[in-house]
Amino acid sequence: MLNPPLPEITETPVNHDGYGLPVATVQSIIQQHLTPLQETETVTLKDALDRILASDIISPIHVPAHDNAAMDGYALRSADLALQEQVKIHVVGKAVAGNKFTGIVQRNECIRIMTGAQMPDECDTVIPQELITLHKHDDKETISFSSKLITAGANRRLKGEDLTKDKPALAAGKLLSPADLGLIASLGIAEVSVKRKLRVAFFSTGDELRSLGETLPEGCVYDSNRYTLHGMLKKMGVTPIDMGVVKDDPITLEATLREACSQADVIITSGGVSGGDADYTRALMDKLGEVLFWKIALRPGRPMAFGQITSNEHTASLFGLPGNPVAVMVAFYFFVRPALFQLSGRSKTEAHLMKVTTAHAIRKKPGRTEYQRGILFNDEQGKQHVRITGSQGSGILSSMSEANCMVILQHEQGDIAAGASVEILPFEGLL
Ligand code: AMP
Ligand code: MG
Numbered sequence: 001m002l003n004p005p006l007p008e009i010t011e012t013p014v015n016h017d018g019y020g021l022p023v024a025t026v027q028s029i030i031q032q033h034l035t036p037l038q039e040t041e042t043v044t045l046k047d048a049l050d051r052i053l054a055s056d057i058i059s060p061i062h063v064p065a066h067d068n069a070a071m072d073g074y075a076l077r078s079a080d081l082a083l084q085e086q087v088k089i090h091v092v093g094k095a096v097a098g099n100k101f102t103g104i105v106q107r108n109e110c111i112r113i114m115t116g117a118q119m120p121d122e123c124d125t126v127i128p129q130e131l132i133t134l135h136k137h138d139d140k141e142t143i144s145f146s147s148k149l150i151t152a153g154a155n156r157r158l159k160g161e162d163l164t165k166d167k168p169a170l171a172a173g174k175l176l177s178p179a180d181l182g183l184i185a186s187l188g189i190a191e192v193s194v195k196r197k198l199r200v201a202f203f204s205t206g207d208e209l210r211s212l213g214e215t216l217p218e219g220c221v222y223d224s225n226r227y228t229l230h231g232m233l234k235k236m237g238v239t240p241i242d243m244g245v246v247k248d249d250p251i252t253l254e255a256t257l258r259e260a261c262s263q264a265d266v267i268i269t270s271g272g273v274s275g276g277d278a279d280y281t282r283a284l285m286d287k288l289g290e291v292l293f294w295k296i297a298l299r300p301g302r303p304m305a306f307g308q309i310t311s312n313e314h315t316a317s318l319f320g321l322p323g324n325p326v327a328v329m330v331a332f333y334f335f336v337r338p339a340l341f342q343l344s345g346r347s348k349t350e351a352h353l354m355k356v357t358t359a360h361a362i363r364k365k366p367g368r369t370e371y372q373r374g375i376l377f378n379d380e381q382g383k384q385h386v387r388i389t390g391s392q393g394s395g396i397l398s399s400m401s402e403a404n405c406m407v408i409l410q411h412e413q414g415d416i417a418a419g420a421s422v423e424i425l426p427f428e429g430l431l
Contacts, residue, residue: 020295020297020302020368021294021297022411023297023369026296026304027335027338030335033306035343036344037198039196040054040055040193040194041193042191043192044190044191045181045185045190048176048192049176049181050176051175051195051197051237052173052195053171053173053175053192053193053194054172054193054345055193056171057168057187057189058166058168059163059165059166059168059187060166061163061187062160062163062165063187066159067118067124067156068117068118068119068157069095069119069126069156069157070115070155070156072114072115072129073132074112074113074127074143075095075105075110075111075119075125077107077110077122078152079107080107081147082147085146085147085148086146087144089108089142089144090142091109091112091142092105092109093111093112094112097116101113104120106122110123113126124152125150126155127155128155132144133145162186163183169184170184172345172347173345173346173348176192195344197238197239197344199238200238200240200241201260202230202233202243202268202269203226203243203244203256203260204223204225204244204270204271204323205248205270205281206247206271207247208221210222210223210245225328226270228325229328229332230242232337232431236341237344238266238340241260241263241264243259248279248280250280254287257269257284257285261288261312265343266316266343267309267316267319268332269318269320270321271321271322273304273320273323274322275303281305282305285318288309288310289307289309289315291308291318292305293305293320297368297369297411298370298371300322300324300330300394301327301328302322303322304322304331305318305320306318306320322394325397325400326393329400333371333406333425334371338351353425354424355422355423356384356386356422357383358421359386360418361416361417362415363415364409365414366412367411369411370408371406372407373402373406373407374403374407375389376405376426386407390402403427404426404427404428405426406425408422408424
């Protein structure tokens, strides 16, 4: 069962403009009906890259474990700086990283210290080697320098300044980055508990679709949606399960939906949801589960289904996307992507929206959200602008390939003048 129950709006409600439900409404309904994956697995640290942390990492140690030198130079007692402007002190020993000075540093003494070496307890300051003059007499060394060149406490890294013992170092739900792997390693932790990868089954529907390697009879098209979906799912770090092309035939469709349901946490279909003669997907989804069908006040990508279906006591979330190749990608970016992040147990999922000026006027009708394909570019002064790619038809996949961002034209927005500010969603780092 969906929890809480889905609101009863299965019959494609429309707003006053006749375009369908606002994007924000659809996004929030989807968000309310998803329950994040609970299952976890333990992986070695290297394999944890791009995985989602399942529980907080509590620091078992202080990092760094001791106060240490931030530069090569001489560790000294800052009290000695106050005595006179020209300081002259004796060098009584040496500390290198991993090998500390074991003696005691008295007043008017210092030790030679290298970056990362543990500070003697008596010392609180490091004067960089570039700032001193070294004097040798017999086998003894002294250094002299102007006390104006150094302040008390300089060039010392403090114990625990990076990570503090018994405090959370990383929070559950974080997508682990290269920096996180290094941070976990700095704590001496070799294995990490991460969320299991989400399994996402997908297939294309349509009698006109042909797979790669097949000949293309008149009136047919090669199935491109499975390739864009595969690419987007791979980038999101989920496990894609490609179930091929399915004809507009209710028996095969039902069998494929049931098979997908038994293998996956989420099912994504494309095509066959618009309510045409050959659109059986919709009736089957109704039969197998609780699925909402929407017309969304959105361009491109209007008809979409969302809900869940059950087969053999296994339940999967379902997205029935439109068939048009651009609409598939738009629906994926704005509805499926946040849902998959949420289901994966990821905590921070907001996309990074930017505001830039449009290089030309854009036509836009109020009453629906439009996602246009844009190219973000720098002018000669280094200022960022966006321009729209040539054709915006929902079948023109080349416009998506050319674009590096989506220009988001909000629900209520009308025509936009050249030079006005618009919101964009860059593709880089989005998935
Ligand atoms: P439909 O939503 O099934 O009515 O399809 C809408 C349009 O998208 C039609 O022109 C289809 O031929 C096209 N289409 C549907 N699925 C695919 C696909 N997998 N690859 C390429 N084009 C598709
Ligand atoms: Mg179709």
